[in-house]
Amino acid sequence: MxxxxxxxxxxxxxxxxxxxxxxxxxxxxxxxxxxxxxxxxxxxxxxxxxxxxxxxxxxxxxxxxxxxxxxxxxxxIGCGMCAVRTSLTEIDTETIKKIFGGSKDYHGGIRSCIPVGFNHHSKRQDESLMPERPDWWADDFYTVQKEYQSALTQIGTLGGGNHFIEIQKGSDGHIWIMVHSGSRNLGFxxxxxxxxxxxxxxxxxxxxxxxxxxxxxx
Incomplete structure (x- = not known):
């Protein structure tokens, strides 16, 4: 410094x-x-x-x-960041390839199932996955209210640029999944x-x- x-x-x-x-x-x-x-x-x-x-x-x-x-x-603002510990303590390279997919050998997986960047789901996703809304939120959060229906198509999507989904090995010996999702247009x-x-x-x-x-x- x-x-x-x-x-x-x-x-x-x-x-x-x-x-x-x-x-x-x-x-x-x-x-x-x-x-x-x-x-x-x-x-x-x-x-x-x-x-x-x-x-x-x-x-x-x-x-x-x-x-x-x-x-x-x-x-x-509101950019999503999350690390989740799995029950796994080991994972091999071939399994990781299958999870991510998107190659000639592996179809499906994260790369083909999760919209990235400006892409989003064509249909609104399960609203129960959204945070609970207090009664007063519509008056105080005009922009969020206005964009709420569009936000439902962004559930389970990933931002472009420096956003990522990673499979990591933690110092605790467990396999972790880390996601930096972005705010998916709502923050913008x-x-x-x-x-x-x-x-x-x-x-x-x-x-x-x-x-x-x-x-x-x-």
Missing amino acids: FTYKKENQLPIKSWIPEKDYYADGKMVEQVENLAQLPFAFHHISQMSDGHVGYGMPIGGVMAAKGVVVPNAVGVD KVAKHYNEIAIKINEKYFSQVPKEWELAFL
Whole structure:
């Protein structure tokens, strides 16, 4: 980890090695934009998985005083992450190939049964698999309510990019299944909704934050 500070900016702590940090100029620009925000607190951190995001870099960490920045929360809000321990303690390569499928030798399996990226199920899935909804949720969660029926087609699907399904051997000796599903468009819609509100408010009250930084706040 190294730390640096420019004039009239908060300190920046980077967990990306210094020799690699400056290779991505756009990411560095986004980090340094954060360090100039009037509501940013104490310092800005950049984790080792850093790359360009919407306004705020992926892996960026910022404490904000008195405001919420929708793009800092990110379009991956509600991104699913889960690790499940199986009863297995061993699994052979051929079995793994069969589970994942998608090759000329193995048909079916994860690759052919689970929609990935922009794909989704053609029919709504079992609603009982969704989290229980409190009585008041429709009034307070407009975007989720609006997208709920579409979300039913996303149950059991997998995001593109850095999302994954893995079979792992745990330190406890058991075989684990780890899933990083993504928020399956719902997170994007929620973030977009509140970012658009933030942009209008910032324009109305002549925010100091440049619009091109994509860091409108509520």
